[in-house]
Amino acid sequence: MFQQGAIPYLVVLGVIIAITLLFRLRAALIRQEMNPVIQIGNGQTIGRREEQDDYFSTATSSHGTIAVLADGISGLANGRLASTLAVTTFIREFTKLDNPKHLSLFFSRAASLANSEILQALRGSRGGTTLVAGVIVEDKLYWGAVGDSIITVFRNGEFISINQKDIYESVLEARFLSGEITKDEALDHPQKKQLINYLGYDNFQNIEIGREPFPLEKGDKVILCSDGVYDTLTEMELEQILFQNIAAHDAADQIIEAVESKQKANQDNATILILEKGW
Numbered sequence: 001m002f003q004q005g006a007i008p009y010l011v012v013l014g015v016i017i018a019i020t021l022l023f024r025l026r027a028a029l030i031r032q033e034m035n036p037v038i039q040i041g042n043g044q045t046i047g048r049r050e051e052q053d054d055y056f057s058t059a060t061s062s063h064g065t066i067a068v069l070a071d072g073i074s075g076l077a078n079g080r081l082a083s084t085l086a087v088t089t090f091i092r093e094f095t096k097l098d099n100p101k102h103l104s105l106f107f108s109r110a111a112s113l114a115n116s117e118i119l120q121a122l123r124g125s126r127g128g129t130t131l132v133a134g135v136i137v138e139d140k141l142y143w144g145a146v147g148d149s150i151i152t153v154f155r156n157g158e159f160i161s162i163n164q165k166d167i168y169e170s171v172l173e174a175r176f177l178s179g180e181i182t183k184d185e186a187l188d189h190p191q192k193k194q195l196i197n198y199l200g201y202d203n204f205q206n207i208e209i210g211r212e213p214f215p216l217e218k219g220d221k222v223i224l225c226s227d228g229v230y231d232t233l234t235e236m237e238l239e240q241i242l243f244q245n246i247a248a249h250d251a252a253d254q255i256i257e258a259v260e261s262k263q264k265a266n267q268d269n270a271t272i273l274i275l276e277k278g279w
Helices: 004-034 079-096 100-122 168-177 183-187 235-242 248-261
Strands: 039-045 054-061 064-072 129-137 140-146 150-155 158-161 221-225 270-276
Touching: 039 054, 039 248, 054 079, 054 270, 064 079, 064 221, 064 270, 079 100, 079 129, 100 129, 100 140, 129 150, 129 221, 140 150, 158 235, 168 183, 235 248, 248 270
Parallel strands: none
Antiparallel strands: 039 270, 054 064, 064 129, 129 140, 150 158, 150 221, 221 270
8 A cells, every 4th residue: 555645756657657648649640740641542353354463562661652553464374473573573672772762763673673573484475564653752753654554643633644555556646646647547556555565575665754753732642553444434433433532442442343333244354552641
């Protein structure tokens, strides 16, 4: 039993502990306000394919948050192998990053390594994958892309395209602009969606990288998705879902439900990643 004379000291000790806890709680809230946690939503469907060739991952380090999505080429064997190798290579290299100033070098290095590792694993077999990667550092988006998967920013109800697709359509557009072919010939070309650059490709050129980081604003949503999403849903259908004031994972779920509700006979694998915070 405590002696009566000790009670004031215990009261003072209790007050000191309470004040210390309040200061720590306030500091944690300030840190969260300065660097709010990024909400990440993801969704995926196998569609009507025999296997899921899309693969994705996210990770957070002291330098930022990365999201990577790869779409293994379903028309070739080993699509799953290629997409898995590509994503794991990017995540592995990101965790090695010692300074966010080296992000541009990171994208090039990771893409080159992923391409080499895929080619080595394929051992002459055919295979390959597209890839998009976004790294959010404070209020900036660093990104890299190869193939026809897309990264875009949804702002105030509209999409802001970030990357270009590495497909034959871009070649046809250039030929049309130079007067070499007509507009109808460009639009109706049967191979306009054929990939002209991807990982796991002997003639892999390079990954497209943003010269400058894209500045993010409060309310922005960073979207990464495979062609199974944007070939199935219209921009308006995506906007109606993303415009809602709902959590990122709920929006991703709704988008995949919308894809599946179309019941397309040849529905491709479809994957979406949504990243948002109070920028």
